[in-house]
Amino acid sequence: MRGVARRVRTRAVLTCPVDSGRLRSAHREEVGVRRGTVYGLVTNDVEYAELVHDGTGPHTIRPRHPDGVLRFEKGGQVVFTTIVRHPGTRPQPWLREAMEHEARRSGFRIVRR
Numbered sequence: 001m002r003g004v005a006r007r008v009r010t011r012a013v014l015t016c017p018v019d020s021g022r023l024r025s026a027h028r029e030e031v032g033v034r035r036g037t038v039y040g041l042v043t044n045d046v047e048y049a050e051l052v053h054d055g056t057g058p059h060t061i062r063p064r065h066p067d068g069v070l071r072f073e074k075g076g077q078v079v080f081t082t083i084v085r086h087p088g089t090r091p092q093p094w095l096r097e098a099m100e101h102e103a104r105r106s107g108f109r110i111v112r113r
Contacts (some may be wrong), residue, residue: 004091004106005029005040011098012042017052027095034096060084 009029016024023046030041044053061084063070069080103110 001038001042002031004102004108005031005042007105008040008042008098008102012044012095015094015098016044017092017094022046022076023049023052030064042095042099049095051089053093055092056088057085058088059086061086 006029009027013024013027016027018024023044026044026046026049028043028045030043032039061070063082069082070084071078071080072084073079100110
């Protein structure tokens, strides 16, 4: 189990989307026994990992402070506004794909509950 968890973590690190590198460096693995069952766990606890992994639907972005504004660049221009209607982001399920790949390779059967 330790070898499988290590390979899942390694594959997840190599296939993880990278911007700043923070998401990539936050993968952790754990192997143990709980109630007589051996388990392996690979996680990423960066606060935005789930949003990158599973994607987001369309949503509205507003400033954190009531009188604040949002600042971003669009087409080389700096834009200031009080609201943005974001179209959402596509899922990038690197962690699930790493687990599925290594599970098949190691002869495990994946069961969804």
